[in-house]
Amino acid sequence: MDNTLVIKTSGLSYQYSRDLKTLSDISLQVERGSIYGFLGPNGSGKTTTLSLLLGLLKSQQGDIEIFGQHLSANRINILKKIGSLIESPSLYGHLTAKENLEVYRAVYGASKERIAEVLNIVGLEDSGKKTAKKFSLGMKQRLSIALALLPNPELLILDEPSNGLDPAGIIEFRELIKKLNREYNMTIMISSHLLGEVEKMVSHVGIIYKGKMLFQGTLPELHQLQHTGSKLLIKTSDNEAATKLLSGYEPQTEGDSISILLPDQKEVGAIQRTLNQNNIDIYLLQPKKNDLEQLFIDLTSAQS
């Protein structure tokens, strides 16, 4: 296994029932020191994949290597170096923040001092005797992160950690993730369906849809794909004639406009001149919005 890879799965497939394949041939590659955004709409197989990585579900087909070790043979040793948060916080509501951490401290072999350290990292050092059930959702989420940080993990796996957080909480959380990656050199895998949110913190992206990987690479690679797929929206006095003139750009009718593939923005001028020379008035000439959200929709709709 490549030393730079913290997670490597090959041909991972899983099905909950005989008729329904939840995951199909998932091959993940998460590089050491990266923040890997694992994106997909609800029900696409993100939680199933993460559950397989953490040994919550038993792998049916394919192989999982974490830290260069096979998960099936070294589950306990691997889990000692992983902090995780799967979906909603798993906290004991009747215990305080410190008591919740104390439950797992010895299990992870962490020192007593580590409890104060992780509470300090997530900003819960003053939570005192307040029990977890009285915490706000943001505080619960932060305590869950503290729990995940308890073993001083090399890898942090977070499943939909922004769920239920308010905008301020999301920004705060994003800064925390960046800080953990930057200052503690943690590799972080974070799943989400909030694409715009993840885009602001990740270095690598994997997109899953209906149990299949649609894209995997760095964020610049995704942006490159985004530019390659850019479109120009044109509304003219004679769309039919314009479509014939621009046939080399694969025009498509979109309502009362046409859209064409735009490999290079410099071509906009040439298109404008062509239409003017043929006495076609241009009412609208607008690059079509093609951010990550749009790209995600394009990628997923191409599959469906």
Add this chain to the structure above:
Amino acid sequence: MTLLTTFRSEILKTKRTASFYLTIIAAAFGPFLTLLDVVMGEGIPMDDRAVILNKLLVDRFEMTGLVAMPFFIILICTLLQQVEYKNNAWKQVLTSPQTRANIFIAKFMNVQLLIAVFMITNLLLMFGSAAILHFKDPSLRLFNQSLDWNGILQIRATGYMVLLAMCTIQFWLGLRFKNFIIPISIGICGWFLGTLLVIPMKSPIAAFFPYSFHVYTNLPALKPELTKICWASFGYAALFLLVGFWDFRRKRMNG
């Protein structure tokens, strides 16, 4: 990761839960009723006055073994597992570096620990009841009476052994079902049916029905069968621990 570390983690989780208070209240049930019976009832029969201390500590444990202890076990086996379901904590438990075997055994040990606390508290409170009785009627000379430690320990050990089968079944059900009503309902129905099979019906099936075993310590006519029942209970306990562990290993924990 050692079993003791996992066991420590399980004990810490029960802090400030209803489990501990339930243990104390259930343990006090027998001594409290005994005190009420002796103080407010018809008093102590003349024949029993010389051995009243042993009567309290040995014979009166039968009431605990018949009702309070089975109900306590049914409730505690469910309540302890609800800590994980109620707090959505199974995922955290199972993604921590602990083997499923250690988690399963530590949880079972936690149940046994609370049963031990129950039995010790019950014994101490029964001594407390005896002390109250002594101050109410000093002529009983309660504290001059000799203690039958052998009988005291034997009745408790037997009471524990006959309930071990039911305990492992309830422990398995408590782990298996997210909805706590199911294991508690099964336990209470089992207890009623088990008691009916022995006392009014005198059915031979009772000797094979784990929820009937607790009655065998209470009926003098059935006491000759007690050793056999203890072994049967032990056998069922071993079987249901294996079944429970097999089920726990294969179960997908979503809660």
